[in-house]
Amino acid sequence: MLNFQFHTPTKIFFGKDTHKQVGEIIKQYGFKKILLHYGGGSIKKIGLYDQVVDSLNNSGLEFVELGGVEPNPKLSLVRKGVQICKEEKVDMVLAAGGGSAIDSAKVIAVSALSEHDPWDFVSKKVTPTQALPVGTILTLAASGSEMSSSAVITNEDGELKRGFNSEFNRPLFSIMNPELTYSVNKFQTGCGIVDIMMHTIERYFTKTKNVDLADQLAEGLLRSVIRAGEIAINNPEDYEARATLMWAGSLSHNDLLGAGRDYFMTCHQLEHEISGIYDFVAHGAGLAIVFPAWAKYMYKHNLERFCQYAVRVWNIEMNFDNPEETAMKGIVATENYFKSIGMPVRLSELGISDDRFEEMAVKCTHFGKRTLPDYIELDKKEIIEIFELCK
Amino acid sequence: MLNFQFHTPTKIFFGKDTHKQVGEIIKQYGFKKILLHYGGGSIKKIGLYDQVVDSLNNSGLEFVELGGVEPNPKLSLVRKGVQICKEEKVDMVLAAGGGSAIDSAKVIAVSALSEHDPWDFVSKKVTPTQALPVGTILTLAASGSEMSSSAVITNEDGELKRGFNSEFNRPLFSIMNPELTYSVNKFQTGCGIVDIMMHTIERYFTKTKNVDLADQLAEGLLRSVIRAGEIAINNPEDYEARATLMWAGSLSHNDLLGAGRDYFMTCHQLEHEISGIYDFVAHGAGLAIVFPAWAKYMYKHNLERFCQYAVRVWNIEMNFDNPEETAMKGIVATENYFKSIGMPVRLSELGISDDRFEEMAVKCTHFGKRTLPDYIELDKKEIIEIFELCK
Numbered sequence: 184m185l186n187f188q189f190h191t192p193t194k195i196f197f198g199k200d201t202h203k204q205v206g207e208i209i210k211q212y213g214f215k216k217i218l219l220h221y222g223g224g225s226i227k228k229i230g231l232y233d234q235v236v237d238s239l240n241n242s243g244l245e246f247v248e249l250g251g252v253e254p255n256p257k258l259s260l261v262r263k264g265v266q267i268c269k270e271e272k273v274d275m276v277l278a279a280g281g282g283s284a285i286d287s288a289k290v291i292a293v294s295a296l297s298e299h300d301p302w303d304f305v306s307k308k309v310t311p312t313q314a315l316p317v318g319t320i321l322t323l324a325a326s327g328s329e330m331s332s333s334a335v336i337t338n339e340d341g342e343l344k345r346g347f348n349s350e351f352n353r354p355l356f357s358i359m360n361p362e363l364t365y366s367v368n369k370f371q372t373g374c375g376i377v378d379i380m381m382h383t384i385e386r387y388f389t390k391t392k393n394v395d396l397a398d399q400l401a402e403g404l405l406r407s408v409i410r411a412g413e414i415a416i417n418n419p420e421d422y423e424a425r426a427t428l429m430w431a432g433s434l435s436h437n438d439l440l441g442a443g444r445d446y447f448m449t450c451h452q453l454e455h456e457i458s459g460i461y462d463f464v465a466h467g468a469g470l471a472i473v474f475p476a477w478a479k480y481m482y483k484h485n486l487e488r489f490c491q492y493a494v495r496v497w498n499i500e501m502n503f504d505n506p507e508e509t510a511m512k513g514i515v516a517t518e519n520y521f522k523s524i525g526m527p528v529r530l531s532e533l534g535i536s537d538d539r540f541e542e543m544a545v546k547c548t549h550f551g552k553r554t555l556p557d558y559i560e561l562d563k564k565e566i567i568e569i570f571e572l573c574k
Numbered sequence: 575m576l577n578f579q580f581h582t583p584t585k586i587f588f589g590k591d592t593h594k595q596v597g598e599i600i601k602q603y604g605f606k607k608i609l610l611h612y613g614g615g616s617i618k619k620i621g622l623y624d625q626v627v628d629s630l631n632n633s634g635l636e637f638v639e640l641g642g643v644e645p646n647p648k649l650s651l652v653r654k655g656v657q658i659c660k661e662e663k664v665d666m667v668l669a670a671g672g673g674s675a676i677d678s679a680k681v682i683a684v685s686a687l688s689e690h691d692p693w694d695f696v697s698k699k700v701t702p703t704q705a706l707p708v709g710t711i712l713t714l715a716a717s718g719s720e721m722s723s724s725a726v727i728t729n730e731d732g733e734l735k736r737g738f739n740s741e742f743n744r745p746l747f748s749i750m751n752p753e754l755t756y757s758v759n760k761f762q763t764g765c766g767i768v769d770i771m772m773h774t775i776e777r778y779f780t781k782t783k784n785v786d787l788a789d790q791l792a793e794g795l796l797r798s799v800i801r802a803g804e805i806a807i808n809n810p811e812d813y814e815a816r817a818t819l820m821w822a823g824s825l826s827h828n829d830l831l832g833a834g835r836d837y838f839m840t841c842h843q844l845e846h847e848i849s850g851i852y853d854f855v856a857h858g859a860g861l862a863i864v865f866p867a868w869a870k871y872m873y874k875h876n877l878e879r880f881c882q883y884a885v886r887v888w889n890i891e892m893n894f895d896n897p898e899e900t901a902m903k904g905i906v907a908t909e910n911y912f913k914s915i916g917m918p919v920r921l922s923e924l925g926i927s928d929d930r931f932e933e934m935a936v937k938c939t940h941f942g943k944r945t946l947p948d949y950i951e952l953d954k955k956e957i958i959e960i961f962e963l964c965k
Contacts, residue, residue: 184821194581195581197578197579198577200577393817395802396822399797404790411786423784531688
């Protein structure tokens with residue numbers, strides 16, 4: 184186990200009707216002027232918008248609004264949010280939505296107290312030293328952004344999608360009512376399940392030895408998500424399945440499963456290149472395509488861990504005479520599960536060909552400035568080889 | 575899954591040499607005058623005391639000291655600590671030690687900003703509204719107090735041992751270097767293992783349905799602790815085993831495994847009556863005696879859960895024709911494990927007879943003012959019956 188720091192200060196209010204307390208919660212913290220930040224029409228359609236506005240009004244809170252966050256949230260809207268915060272003297276940002284609204288809110292909050300452009304933070308040119316507090320009302324079990332230190336923003340200028348981590352990105356509080364995810368359609372539910380699983384799987388595939396405790400927690404979380412995912416896909420209003428996915432989404436990305444180990448997040452990096460260019464690719468769908476390709480490319484370089492994954496997560500019998508077979512069965516089981524919940528597992532299913540693999544790989548190496556660490560080091564050539572397996 | 579709030583703001587600094595940063599960490603928070611609170615000679619014997627003092631001095635921090643915390647920490651020393659904090663205008667309390675030093679520090683911190691007597695908080699007559707910040711340097715993997723909201727204090731006047739929970743009891747930060755536990759002897763290591771397991775097991779035996787995610791996490795943690803416990807008992811300087819126990823100790827009691835479920839903590843309540851009267855009984859040893867008795871008394875009232883525990887934690891084959899047998903095998907496996915790590919499993923091993931069972935049961939019902947909720951309600955009669963099984 185490696186040395187680590189662990190800090191998850193976000194206060195969680197989890198369960199039925201919790202979103203109706205939002206005004207009261209904010210009032211207890213003592214904030215007065217809120218930026219309410221959200222996406223398209225879905226929070227209006229499910230009635231959440233009205234309930235939030237009522238709750239804020241009932242608590243006597245002032246607020247301004249900025250809607251319009253898109254999937255793969257855009258830098259231009261962040262800049263608009265920052266301007267509003269400065270002009271209106273906002274003292275906290277409330278995101279209502281999924282990971283996109285929350286990520287956008289985080290970067291607004293970090294930039295609102297600074298003279299730097301938001302992209303300076305996202306591109307890691309500047310390190311945040313303060314931020315407005317962020318609260319969230321989660322409507323999608325997926326990104327884990329509601330409890331994480333990360334935010335991902337797309338710069339439309341160069342079709343660059345970049346993530347950055349900072350302790351200032353951790354929300355002050357998150358309100359999580361699983362009922363708010365009942366209306367999430369099958370496809371988006373599937374994307375969320377993949378995202379949650381991949382946050383766990385990418386921490387699981389580590390080089391660090393002696394990580395049994397985190398392994399056991401990760402394997403348990405995965406088994407639970409796999410089961411709940413099937414149920415939620417088939418019965419969208421199953422509270423318990425939705426609750427399991429929602430809470431697992433937070434735990435998969437709040438560092439609990441990464442504490443004490445090195446990990447790479449390679450699939451996330453590769454996927455960002457896909458959805459950075461092909462904006463219509465949902466992040467979870469992209470991950471469902473990248474993971475099987477990455478795993479088939481990589482499993483021989485840490486056979487033991489891929490076998491452990493197959494045996495403990497997918498209940499596959501260990502073949503000691505042919506561990507490659509065991510490892511591969513675990514990868515195929517994952518791929519089949521992704522298919523079963525309606526996810527694409529090849530780029531061709533999305534109509535994406537290999538024309539821009541070279542460009543994606545170059546961007547992924549930050550134009551030749553880095554390689555990706557993994558069980559073997561990944562440079563442009565290897566990255567293209569993995570994209571080839573995504574075809 | 576029930577509605578829940580989850581808040582674990584304690585910042586963890588985990589790993590080798592982390593305790594040497596204590597002065598620097600405190601300085602970053604901006605505190606100036608520290609009460610250093612600890613137990614007997616062990617922190618001096620292992621060199622921790624000198625290293626902490628050096629680190630505080632090097633960071634230019636002022637401090638006063640209060641040693642002498644005993645196992646089952648005493649109200650009288652808490653009162654002394656409160657007086658020092660007030661007289662010396664202390665602005666944070668640093669506990670170096672195990673759960674006793676930390677619990678004592680928490681109650682000092684809660685009382686230092688109040689005119690109420692510390693027992694008013696512990697006996698729940700008064701609810702805390704503020705507290706001095708508490709930092710900890712942990713030297714024993716056991717109580718989980720380094721990340722929990724609970725504190726347990728013994729009032730010598732009436733031999734009453736009582737716990738109280740408050741968000742103000744959560745430490746601001748905890749420094750956890752597993753190497754500091756190398757010198758913990760086999761018996762105390764065993765007590766710690768039992769305490770960690772019981773924090774998990776008591777949350778596991780719930781009435782709440784649909785708690786698969788927390789179940790999976792709890793079962794994984796238990797399997798990991800069982801394995802690491804065996805190693806640490808046989809090889810006290812195995813870093814990885816000590817690290818697993820130390821981190822598991824925090825996770826077992828920081829509410830991660832209790833989120834979304836009701837639980838009873840019956841064994842803890844019964845054990846407090848034993849060690850409240852028989853001061854020489856270590857808390858973990860008392861729990862190792864109480865759990866098998868409680869489980870044998872209770873298993874028929876939730877056979878399904880006791881079977882799940884046996885199968886998933888102890889790898890016992892499910893006997894569908896005779897589930898009682900499966901459940902009982904899980905209980906016996908636990909009892910045998912406790913024995914294997916040097917724990918007593920009957921009061922007679924400690925020379926304690928049944929003379930004071932009646933008195934203990936009366937105290938446990940708060941002199942007739944409460945019964946204990948469990949799979950069946952426990953009043954004085956039932957409590958005595960469980961104590962009888964401890965003989």
